[in-house]
Amino acid sequence: MExxxxxxxxxxxxxxxVQRLLTLRTDYRQAPQDPLVKQTLVEIDQAIEELQVTFxxxxxxxxxxxxxxxxxxxxxxxxxxxxxxxxxxxxFTDGRGTIQEANTSALLLLGGTVAGVGYDSLCDYAxxxxxxxxxxxxxxxxxxxxxxxxxxxxxxxxxxxNASVARVHNVHPPLWRWFLHRA
Numbered sequence: 001m002e003x004x005x006x007x008x009x010x011x012x013x014x015x016x017x018v019q020r021l022l023t024l025r026t027d028y029r030q031a032p033q034d035p036l037v038k039q040t041l042v043e044i045d046q047a048i049e050e051l052q053v054t055f056x057x058x059x060x061x062x063x064x065x066x067x068x069x070x071x072x073x074x075x076x077x078x079x080x081x082x083x084x085x086x087x088x089x090x091x092f093t094d095g096r097g098t099i100q101e102a103n104t105s106a107l108l109l110l111g112g113t114v115a116g117v118g119y120d121s122l123c124d125y126a127x128x129x130x131x132x133x134x135x136x137x138x139x140x141x142x143x144x145x146x147x148x149x150x151x152x153x154x155x156x157x158x159x160x161x162n163a164s165v166a167r168v169h170n171v172h173p174p175l176w177r178w179f180l181h182r183a
Contacts, residue, residue, distance in 0.1 A: 010058065011055065011058050011059060011062065014051060014054060014055050014058065015055060017051060018048060018051045018052060018055065021044055021047055021048050021051070022048065024044060025041060025044045025045065025048070079101075080101075083101065083103040084103050084104060086103055086105065087105060088105060088179050088180070088181050089102075089103065089105045089106035089108075089109045089110070089178075089179065089180040089181065090102070090103045090105070090106055090177065090178070090179055090180075091103075091106045091110075091122060091177075091178040091180065092168070092175050092176065092177055092178070093121075093122055093175065093176050093178060094173060094174070094175060094176075095136070095140055095173075095174055095176070096121065096136070097121040097122045097123050097132065097133075097136045098118070098119070098120070098121050098122075099112070099116065099117050099118070099119075099120050099121070099122060100117065100118060100175060101117065102117055106178075106180060109151070109161075109180060110122075110125045110151065110180075111125065111154065112125065122136075122178065123136070125151060125152055126149065126150060126151065126152060127150040127151060127152040127153070127158030127159075128150050128158070131150060132149070132150075135147055135149065135163070135165075139165045139167075139176055143166065143167055144164070144165065144166040144167070145163070145164075145165045145166075146162065146163070146164050146165075147162075147163055147165070148160055148161065148162065148163070148183065149161040149162070149163040149180060151180075159182065160182070160183040161180045161181060161182060161183060162180070162181055162182075162183050163178055163179070163180055164178070164179040165177070165178050165179075
């Protein structure tokens with residue numbers, strides 16, 4: 001929420017500037033009235049009005065940002081709850097295959113850890129890294145893909161999984177949702 005702190009500081013600075021201008025205006029109004037002072041007072045009044053409009057716009061923008069941030073947090077919580085309720089392994093990756101989110105079923109299947117989310121690539125768990133990278137290239141060019149995924153086993157031959165992959169709509173940067181289950 002660094003943006004919120006920055007916007008609060010900007011709003012506080014703007015408010016302080018308005019208060020200084022109000023003080024100046026009061027001081028000048030008590031001074032003898034000559035044409036230069038009258039013109040200065042008019043300009044101060046215009047500046048105060050512009051600053052107050054800007055203050056209101058910034059305040060409204062801050063409020064909108066706080067509401068949006070709350071909605072994002074709530075939506076993320078719902079998505080995590082949904083992912084955890086799935087019995088199938090569900091993984092979200094970026095275009096390079098880096099795991100951005102994974103449910104418990106996926107971490108258990110892959111042998112991954114929560115600490116690896118955001119760092120590990122799905123290809124780190126593949127028995128055939130080049131095959132995984134080729135699958136990532138295919139996924140990037142097609143809206144949805146169904147293909148085998150060969151998982152590196154702790155011992156023995158690779159485990160064959162069915163991967164159903166689709167690009168997630170309306171997110172930036174792009175994400176891909178992977179459903180993985182044993183073939």
